[in-house]
Amino acid sequence: VKDDEEHHSVTVLCSSNEVYGISQDMCVTCGSIGVNEEGRLISCSQCGQSYHPYCVGFTKMFSKVIFDKGWRCLDCTVCECCGKTTDEAKLLLCDDCDISYHTYCLSPPLDHVPKGNWKCQW
Template structure:
């Protein structure tokens, strides 16, 4: 990025005359801050930090481009702040979503978490139950199995033949899915 004549330009300056805005050769294309390569074809498209504007290949920033990133934007690690309070401090309690990199302090979540979870953590926009599609853990429940199951689905028993889940109190004699 180059500041010149009161505005910011995204160029790679090949030559610049001292104290003057005379460009002898410029490339008007975004460049990955991490590896320095251009984002030309589909595989090397760049994502831009919504805070500082720096561009990165998703694979250089170790980010999966998800619907949440496309809708809400993305912040690079230098610009990461808690989405709840807007502060970057207390990094030991700052959680990064495993899908979209949005971050929250454990105490800024609603409801707050007492401890930093072991394993994966997903924000409220990315978490959903793999069994039923619920986006909340259920009344009085917490997310289970690394934020992949809501409380009610995690409490179900799985048929050993077809892997379909059922409630323990259903007292099934034969699985409707696989007839065993």
């Protein structure tokens, strides 16, 4: 990660033979702990990994849906209806809350992935 005035690279080296603990969560994408506003991280409700919202392309304010249902990172994204990760080409990601659904799991189902933005019913 390139250093600039807003972002600083952090390298953490640990031996597999040593116990190492960090008192703050670290962004999985950029490796930074950050300070003040930059130190605010979101955690995946599935795996617990932490990310800066801007590192995962989430620039909007967090909606009530995210607080109620939790947020999942891309590695843990599943269809909210069927709970499966298969058929990724038909998995829609809501542009407001990042919740995912297969096109065929929606009610009513969609024939194809819509072009442009898509928002779920939440």
